[in-house]
Amino acid sequence: MIDTGRNAALAGRPEGLEQLRTLLDTALGALGDAALKRGGPLPAGGPDAAVAAVREAMGGGKFLADEPSAQRVTDLFEAYATWAADLTHPSAVARMQCAPTAASAAAELLAAVLNQSLHSWESGPFALELERQLIKEMASWVGFGDEASGTLTPGGSISNLMGLLLSRDHALKDVDSTGPGSGEVSRAGLAGRRIRPRILCSAAAHFSIARAAGFLGLGRDAVVTVPVDDRGRMLADEARRILGGFAPDEVPVALVATAGTTDHGSFDPLPELAALAAEYRIWLHVDAAYGIGALFSPTLAPLLDGLAQADSVAFDLHKFGWTPASSSVLLVRDQRHMDCLDQQAVYLNPSDDEAAGFTALLGTSLQTTRRSDAFKIAASLLTVGREGMGAWVDACHERARYAATRIAAIDGLDLVAEPLLSTVIFRCRPADATPVEDESAWNAAIRRKLMAEGRALLARTKITGPNGRPQVHLKLVFLNPTTTEEEIDGLLTDITAAARELAESEKVL
Incomplete structure (x- = not known):
């Protein structure tokens, strides 16, 4: 029987662990039963049936009910398992959404029970150091050196947003230095700058690039799309032509290459684009959210030649990586470019604590409270x-x-x-x-x-x-x-x- 109401216990307490064992039996039973009920990757019935299933599981009641119900918890587990898309089914081929390893799923449970966070040392000391070491190793995967840094994020769109945030501050810091909006963009803002920022990406780039430009105050119109070939690969000569045609007030903020487009899985010509970015002194961001999988394959790895010349790289391990979402990564070749994220909060990372080694990761992320995603990633990597x-x-x-x-x-x-x-x-x-x-x-x-x-x-x-x-x-x-x-x-x-x-x-x- 599942304990509810005043008898519900906190998961980490001895009595909570006993309740957790009962709940796990219920959850695992629901998973096994669901596989038999479905028959395919999803039950039949479409949207109307899914809506009805939620209503039935809730028994017509509210989530925050006056009288808690163990049966409704069981019904909820069973309905969720039944109506979840079965990512292990061979006919579930709709999304870049992997089935996780058993080890990473178990790590996810342990992480949830302990509920560590990365915004202060005392909120998760092991979790903090685990992410630091994982980021260091992942930086070596792409060819970055000891001066690299990075962070884990909630998804590839946020990783792209962060990469473009860093490129914006890098590109515009000293631009229009005599105007009213001069100085670091994260501090002084964009107002008053007599420039037109530009971000170059291919016509097949992920929609999150344009959305990030809007979020960052550059505007979606700042994105200039470069023509592609018949497989969706950016044409480097066209990128060069566009850069050469910019007016004096048009300032290139970033050149965004895609390594693994969502349709064809195509890779932009990274060596050529890296050379172009170096010639024009432009930040090169590589969106490898999907294509990072090639890095693990001796056969496919040459598709990522040139990746080490990028200034920032975004990739997901909840695609190729077989870990639960969210498991996304942003890597930066030079950690100094992350200084614009640095934040001192006297109640989270006071300077004397930091100096004594009680260091947090508040200054590497857009988030404050942040879960320990490195744990499940590490479990999957160590297993496979x-x-x-x-x-x-x-x-x-x-x-x-x-x-x-x-x-x-x-x-x-x-x-x-x-x-x-x-x-x-x-x-x-x-x-x-x-x-x-x-x-x-x-x-x-x-x-x-x-x-x-x-x-x-x-x-x-x-x-x-x-x-x-x-x-x-x-x-x-x-x-x-x-x-x-x-x-x-x-x-x-x-x-x-x-x-x-x-x-x-x-x-x-």
């Missing part, structure tokens, strides 16, 4: 090891290559291109006997049909077709190294069956 990480990345790459080969051979499916990492883009093509009026709407409906029936979770995107118009395409994202070729064949059979059923019914959902 470098060779294992490489083998898992290679397995996902091989699954994508197999899927692409099968798609190219199946009548009614059109492959866009061979996969570069672990994404596969394709579209369904209607048979001559059953023409479809709007093929984009039909492809989108195929995806929704598979989701609503709980048979498969696919991604979608838009790719410009031969007619020059963007068309809806479907996308498979392989991050599960245990998926078999037979399971991929079964997934493609489900996709073609759903396409045929919709075409024959002449119904677009």
Whole structure:
């Protein structure tokens, strides 16, 4: 029986640990039962069924009820497990969202029970030092030296935001030094500066780059998109042309390269862009949120040649890395560029405590209270090891290559291109006997049909077709190294069956 109300205990206390054992049995039982109930990566029923499931689990009551209920806790566990997307299912190929290792999940539980934070030494001394050492090792992964620094963040978008924050302060500190807005931007602000900041990124860059420009006061219009080739890779010559054409008041803040685009998994030409950034003395930020997986593979690692010349690198280990979200990282080649984040708070990191070695990580992050994400990352890395990480990345790459080969051979499916990492883009093509009026709407409906029936979770995107118009395409994202070729064949059979059923019914959902 789960204790509730006044009998509920704090997790770290002896009586709380006993309650936790009971709750863990309930939770693990819910996970096992859910796998049997689902049948696919998600229960059938679509959005209406998901809404109804939440209402049923709550029993029509409020979250903060007058009378706590052990049964409602059990119902909540069971419903959450049942309606969670099963990331271990071979047909869950919609998102860059991995299933975590058992070790990292156990570490997540321990971290939750102990609830350490990184904003003051006494809030988590081991957690603080663990992150410092992990950041140091990860900096060596990308080729940075001892002067590097970094931090863990809630996600790739925040890592990109922080990278551009550092680049903004670096690029604009001494610009327009005689104006009313001169000096460090984090202190003096942008008002009064007679300049137009510019951020260069590819047309295939992640949307978080433009959003970060808005958050940082530069404005989304400060982002200049550089043309790409047919696989979404930035054209370095075009970047050079744009830089050469800037007016005197246009100040380049950063050149953002993408290592692993969300669609093709393409890598911008890092050596060429690093040389260009050095020539123009521009901050080079590399968004490797997805592409960092290549680093672990001896075969794919050359895709990241030139990464060591970046000023900052963002990447996620809740994609390739098999740790629970959030496990994102920002690395900076020169730790001095993080000085703009430095903050003294007399109740958190007083100077005499810091001088005595009781140092915190308040000055490396946008956050104050911050969880110990390094713990679960360390647990996963220690469990899988470098060779294992490489083998898992290679397995996902091989699954994508197999899927692409099968798609190219199946009548009614059109492959866009061979996969570069672990994404596969394709579209369904209607048979001559059953023409479809709007093929984009039909492809989108195929995806929704598979989701609503709980048979498969696919991604979608838009790719410009031969007619020059963007068309809806479907996308498979392989991050599960245990998926078999037979399971991929079964997934493609489900996709073609759903396409045929919709075409024959002449119904677009």
